Amino acid sequence: MILGLDIGGANTKASSPDGCYARSVYLPLWKDSRLEDILFKIKEDCPDVEKVAVVMTGEGADNFLEKRLGVRYIKQNVESVFDDVYYLNVDGTFEKDITDEKKFFSANWIASVIKLMELEEDFLFIDMGSTTTDIIPVIDGRICSRKTDFERLLDGTLIYIGALRTDVSTMAEKVKILSRDRYSPIAKERYAQMADVYNILGSIKEKDYICETPDGKGRSIEDSKRRLARIVCCDLEDLEDCDVVHIADEIKMVEINMLSDGINKILNKKEWDGRIENIFIAGSGEFVVRAALKRVKDLYNINSLSEIFGDEISSVFPAFSVGSLLERSLKDNLI
Amino acid sequence: MILGLDIGGANTKASSPDGCYARSVYLPLWKDSRLEDILFKIKEDCPDVEKVAVVMTGEGADNFLEKRLGVRYIKQNVESVFDDVYYLNVDGTFEKDITDEKKFFSANWIASVIKLMELEEDFLFIDMGSTTTDIIPVIDGRICSRKTDFERLLDGTLIYIGALRTDVSTMAEKVKILSRDRYSPIAKERYAQMADVYNILGSIKEKDYICETPDGKGRSIEDSKRRLARIVCCDLEDLEDCDVVHIADEIKMVEINMLSDGINKILNKKEWDGRIENIFIAGSGEFVVRAALKRVKDLYNINSLSEIFGDEISSVFPAFSVGSLLERSLKDNLI
Numbered sequence: 001m002i003l004g005l006d007i008g009g010a011n012t013k014a015s016s017p018d019g020c021y022a023r024s025v026y027l028p029l030w031k032d033s034r035l036e037d038i039l040f041k042i043k044e045d046c047p048d049v050e051k052v053a054v055v056m057t058g059e060g061a062d063n064f065l066e067k068r069l070g071v072r073y074i075k076q077n078v079e080s081v082f083d084d085v086y087y088l089n090v091d092g093t094f095e096k097d098i099t100d101e102k103k104f105f106s107a108n109w110i111a112s113v114i115k116l117m118e119l120e121e122d123f124l125f126i127d128m129g130s131t132t133t134d135i136i137p138v139i140d141g142r143i144c145s146r147k148t149d150f151e152r153l154l155d156g157t158l159i160y161i162g163a164l165r166t167d168v169s170t171m172a173e174k175v176k177i178l179s180r181d182r183y184s185p186i187a188k189e190r191y192a193q194m195a196d197v198y199n200i201l202g203s204i205k206e207k208d209y210i211c212e213t214p215d216g217k218g219r220s221i222e223d224s225k226r227r228l229a230r231i232v233c234c235d236l237e238d239l240e241d242c243d244v245v246h247i248a249d250e251i252k253m254v255e256i257n258m259l260s261d262g263i264n265k266i267l268n269k270k271e272w273d274g275r276i277e278n279i280f281i282a283g284s285g286e287f288v289v290r291a292a293l294k295r296v297k298d299l300y301n302i303n304s305l306s307e308i309f310g311d312e313i314s315s316v317f318p319a320f321s322v323g324s325l326l327e328r329s330l331k332d333n334l335i
Numbered sequence: 336m337i338l339g340l341d342i343g344g345a346n347t348k349a350s351s352p353d354g355c356y357a358r359s360v361y362l363p364l365w366k367d368s369r370l371e372d373i374l375f376k377i378k379e380d381c382p383d384v385e386k387v388a389v390v391m392t393g394e395g396a397d398n399f400l401e402k403r404l405g406v407r408y409i410k411q412n413v414e415s416v417f418d419d420v421y422y423l424n425v426d427g428t429f430e431k432d433i434t435d436e437k438k439f440f441s442a443n444w445i446a447s448v449i450k451l452m453e454l455e456e457d458f459l460f461i462d463m464g465s466t467t468t469d470i471i472p473v474i475d476g477r478i479c480s481r482k483t484d485f486e487r488l489l490d491g492t493l494i495y496i497g498a499l500r501t502d503v504s505t506m507a508e509k510v511k512i513l514s515r516d517r518y519s520p521i522a523k524e525r526y527a528q529m530a531d532v533y534n535i536l537g538s539i540k541e542k543d544y545i546c547e548t549p550d551g552k553g554r555s556i557e558d559s560k561r562r563l564a565r566i567v568c569c570d571l572e573d574l575e576d577c578d579v580v581h582i583a584d585e586i587k588m589v590e591i592n593m594l595s596d597g598i599n600k601i602l603n604k605k606e607w608d609g610r611i612e613n614i615f616i617a618g619s620g621e622f623v624v625r626a627a628l629k630r631v632k633d634l635y636n637i638n639s640l641s642e643i644f645g646d647e648i649s650s651v652f653p654a655f656s657v658g659s660l661l662e663r664s665l666k667d668n669l670i
Contacts, residue, residue, distance in 0.1 A: 030550070062526055062550040065561065066570040131524070149568035153520050154512075158568075160522040170504045170523040177489075185488050187495040188505040189466070190525065191397055215365070215397040226400065233484035233493075235401040 002330075003042070003049045003082075004323025006108050006316065007035070007074050009061040010130055010165060010211060014042045015320040017327045019313040021046055022320065026210050029061040035074070039081040052082040053094070053326035055108040055318050059101075060149065071101035086335065088322050090147040094335055106149050108318035109134040115321035116280055117141050119308075123278040124300075126263065126293075127317070128285025130164035130195075130211055135262055139272045159262045161255055163204075163285025164195040164211050168231055171254045175232065178246040179239070184232045190214050191231050194255065196224035200248040203287055210284075259292035267296065277301055282317050337665075338377070338384045338417075339658025341443050341651065342370070342409050344396040345465055345500060345546060349377045350655040352662045354648040356381055357655065361545050364396040370409070374416040387417040388429070388661035390443040390653050394436075395484065406436035421670065423657050425482040429670055441484050443653035444469040450656035451615055452476050454643075458613040459635075461598065461628075462652070463620025465499035465530075465546055470597055474607045494597045496590055498539075498620025499530040499546050503566055506589045510567065513581040514574070519567045525549050526566050529590065531559035535583040538622055545619075594627035602631065612636055617652050 003021075006013040009029050015022045023045065025038050043049060059070025075098055078085055086094040089103040092114050098104060113125050113136050121141040127134045135157050137144040145157035152158035161171075167190050174183045193214055198204045199221055209219040217223050222236075225244045229236050236244070267276065281289045282305040293302060306314035313320045329335050338356075341348040344364050350357045358380065360373050378384060394405025410433055413420055421429040424438040427449050433439060448460050448471050456476040462469045470492050472479040480492035487493035496506075502525045509518045528549055533539045534556055544554040552558050557571075560579045564571050571579070602611065616624045617640040628637060641649035648655045664670050 060565075060568065062562070062565055065552070066572070068570075148573075150519070150573055153522070153568055154515075154517060160520060160524065160568075166523050167502070167504070167525070169502070180489075182489060184485070185495060187488070188501050189495065190502070217400070227397070230395075230397055233395065233488055233495075235403075237401070238483075238485055 001046065001048045001050060002323050002327050003046055003052045004111075004316075004319040004321065004326070005039075005042075005052060005054045005078065006111075006319035006322065007054065007056045007058045007078075008108065008129075009058045012038055012058075013316040013319040014046075015313065015316045015323055016046070017320070017324040019309065019320055022312040022316045024210075024316055026212075028212070029058045029070075030063045035077045036080055039077060043081055049082065051084045051086065051326060051330070052078065053322040054078055054085060054087045055111045055322045056087075056104060057106045057108050059105055067105050068101040071098060071104050086326050088325065092325075094326060094329060102148075108322075109136060110143070110147075111318045111322040111325060112282070113138055113143055115317075115324055120278050120280075122272075122275045123280055124263075124267065124276050125280045125282070126289050127281070127283040128259070128289050129162050129283045130285075131160070131162035131166060133159045133161055133259065133262070133283075133285065133289075135159065135266050137266055137269070137272060137276065139275050144272065156262055156265050159259065161258055162194065163198065163283070163288050164193065164209070166194040166255075167214075168192040168194065168197065168228065168251055171251050175247045175250050177232065177239070178243050186231050187233055189230075192224070192227040194251070195219075196227050197248045197251045197255075198287075199224040200228060200245060201252060203252075208284065255288060256291045256295065259288060260295035263292055263296055267298070278303060280305060282306070282314055284315065286314075336381065336383045336385060337658050337662050338381055338387045339446075339651075339654040339656065339661070340374075340377075340387060340389045340413065341446075341654035341657065342389065342391045342393045342413075343443065343464075344393045347373055347393075348651040348654040349381075350648065350651045350658055351381070352655070352659040354644065354655055357647040357651045359545075359651055361547075363547070364393045364405075365398040370412045371415055374412060378416055384417065386419045386421065386661060386665070387413065388657040389413055389420060389422045390446045390657045391422075391439060392441045392443050394440055402440050403436040406433060406439050421661050423660065427478075427660075429661060429664060437483075443657075444471060445478070445482075446653045446657040446660060447617070448473055448478055450652075450659055455613050455615075457607075457610045458615055459598075459602065459611050460615045460617070461624050462616070462618040463594070463624050464497050464618045465620075466495070466497035466501060468494045468496055468594065468597070468618075468620065468624075470494065470601050472601055472604070472607060472611065474610050479607065491597055491600050494594065496593055497529065498533065498618070498623050499528065499544070501529040501590075502549075503527045503529065503532065503563065503586055506586050510582045510585050512567065512574070513578050521566050522568055524565075527559070527562040529586070530554075531562050532583045532586045532590075533622075534559040535563060535580060536587060538587075543619065590623060591626045591630065594623060595630035598627055598631055602633070613638060615640060617641070617649055619650065621649075
C-alpha cells in the first residue's frame with residue numbers, strides 16, 4: 001500500500017489513499033524529538049506500506065536555524081523508518097532526492113488543492129487548521145496564489161490565525177468587561193488561546209482540544225475560563241461568569257471578522273471576477289470558516305470536506321491527498 | 336542585617352537596605368520549581384540575615400490555579416529558608432501572618448513608591464520591567480492609583496508591555512518590508528520578543544538579554560535577527576538586512592507610542608493638573624521610558640533611579656525598597 005504523510009510543526013498526520021487508515025498525532029517539532037518514534041508507530045499500524053508520499057510544513061518550526069535544515073531533518077527521520085519515499089514539491093510533482101529544499105517548504109496545501117481539482121476546476125479552498133488558514137483560489141485548474149509562506153502572507157492566501165493554538169493576546173488590544181460596561185486592555189502574555197475561546201463557547205468539545213494548554217492544566221470549560229480570565233489579570237472569582245463568556249465571544253468575533261475580511265479580499269480580485277462558484281472548506285477550524293462565510297456577500301456553493309470525504313479523511317486531508325496523488329502518478333507512469 | 340526580597344513571575348530579586356548586596360536571578364515560576372534553592376543561595380550570600388522583608392508579583396504566574404495559592408507557595412518557600420519574615424501589603428504596612436492573601440497581590444511597586452516618597456511628595460513613577468510597566472502618580476504623598484492589576488489595567492497605571500519578554504506578535508498586525516515597499520501581516524506565533532528588537536537596534540547588550548529566547552537559541556544580534564525574520568515566515572536569507580532592522584525599528588516605535596500614550600493619559604488627568612513636576616524612571620526598560628518621555632509635551636524633571644541610586648540598586652529597586660522600609664518601620668517601632 002501507499003502511505004501519505006503530512007509532517008507539520010504541531011501535528012504529524014498519516015493516511016492511506018483510500019482513507020481507511022487516518023491518524024493525527026500532536027507532535028510539536030520545536031520541542032519534541034520523537035518524530036522517528038511516531039513514524040515507527042505509524043509503520044506498525046500499516047505493516048504493508050511499500051511507498052510513502054510526504055508533504056511538510058514542519059520545516060518552519062523555530063528549533064531549525066533555517067528551513068532547509070528542517071527539510072533535511074524531516075527527510076532523514078522519514079527515511080530512517082520507510083524505504084521508498086517520494087516528496088511533493090510546490091510545483092505539484094514528486095521527487096525522491098531533494099536537491100533544492102526550498103521547493104518543499106510548506107507544500108501541504110498544494111497536495112489538498114491538486115486533489116480537489118479532480119472535483120472542480122474553478123474553486124476557492126479554505127482550510128483553517130490549529131494555527132494558520134489557507135485561502136487558495138483555483139481557476140481553470142490553475143493555482144492562483146504564490147508558493148512561499150512569506151509571499152502568501154503578502155498576497156493574502158495565508159492568514160496566520162487558527163482555531164486552536166492562536167494566542168488570544170495577539171488578537172486584540174482590549175476587551176469589554178460586561179459587568180462594568182468598560183473596556184480593559186489585555187495582558188500581552190500567552191495566558192489563553194483560541195481553543196479556550198471556542199471551548200467556553202461550546203464550538204469545540206474537550207476531545208477536539210488536541211493541542212497543549214498554555215498553563216499545562218486541563219481542558220475543561222472551567223479550565224478554559226480560568227485561562228481566559230487571566231488575560232485581564234483576573235482570577236475567575238474576580239469576574240462575573242457573563243464577563244468571561246462575553247470576552248470569549250468578542251475574541252471569536254475578532255477572528256471571524258479577520259477571516260471574512262481575508263476571504264472577501266481574495267474573492268473580490270478582478271482577475272477571476274465571477275468565476276468562483278464553489279468553495280471547499282476544511283480543517284479543525286471549519287466551523288470558524290462557516291461563520292466567516294456568512295459575512296461574505298455573494299452566494300457560493302459551500303462544500304465541506306468532512307461532508308464529502310468524512311471527518312476522518314478531512315482532518316488529515318493533505319496526507320490523504322498526497323498519498324492519493326502518488327498512487328495516481330505511479331498508475332499514470334508519471335514517475 | 337535585613338534582606339529585601341521581590342519575588343516576581345520571571346525574576347527573583349534580593350537586596351540589603353544599604354544596597355551593598357543586590358542580586359537578580361531569572362526564575363520563571365510558571366515552569367521552574369527552584370525558588371527554595373535560589374533562596375538558599377541568597378542566604379549563603381548573606382549569612383547575617385536576621386529579618387526578611389518580602390514583596391511579590393509571582394503569585395500571578397499561571398501555574399497557580401489562583402493567585403491566593405501563589406501567595407501561599409511563595410510564603411511557604413520563603414519561610415522554609417528564612418526565620419523572621421515580614422510581608423508588605425498593598426496598604427503599605429507589614430504583616431507577619433498573611434490572613435487575606437489578596438492584600439499581597441502585586442505589591443512590589445508599592446514598596447518602590449513609598450521609598451521614593453522620602454525624596455518627593457508629588458511625582459510620577461514609571462518602571463518598565465521585562466514584561467510590564469507601572470505608571471504611578473503620587474500627589475501629597477498619596478498613591479493615586481488603584482491597587483489590583485485588573486483595576487490598574489482599567490485605570491491605565493499598569494500597561495502590559497515590557498522591554499524584554501513581550502511577544503512581538505502582540506505588538507502589531509503588520510510590518511513594512513522596506514525592500515519591497517509593502518506591508519506584510521505578522522505570524523501570530525511567539526517567534527521573537529522585544530529583547531530581540533532592542534538587541535538588533537543596539538539598545539541592549541547581550542548581557543542585558545536576561546530572559547530565555549523564544550527558540551531556545553543564542554542571544555547574538557544574528558540570533559535575534561533570525562528570530563525577527565520569522566515573524567513574516569522568513570529565513571534571514573529571504574530578507575535584506577535593512578528589512579530586518581526596519582521591522583525592529585517599527586516595532587520599537589509601536590512600543591514607544593503605546594507607552595507615551597499611556598504616560599500622557601495619566602499626566603493629563605485633571606485631578607492633579609500641574610502638580611507633577613518630577614518623574615522617576617526605573618527598570619530594565621528605562622531606555623524605552625526615556626524615548627517615550629521625549630514624546631510628552633510638557634517639561635518635567637526626569638530622575639533616573641540608576642543615576643540616583645546606581646545601576647545595581649535600580650535593577651532590584653522593589654527589593655531594595657522593601658528592605659529599607661522594614662528597617663525604618665522597626666526603627667520607628669511601627670511593627
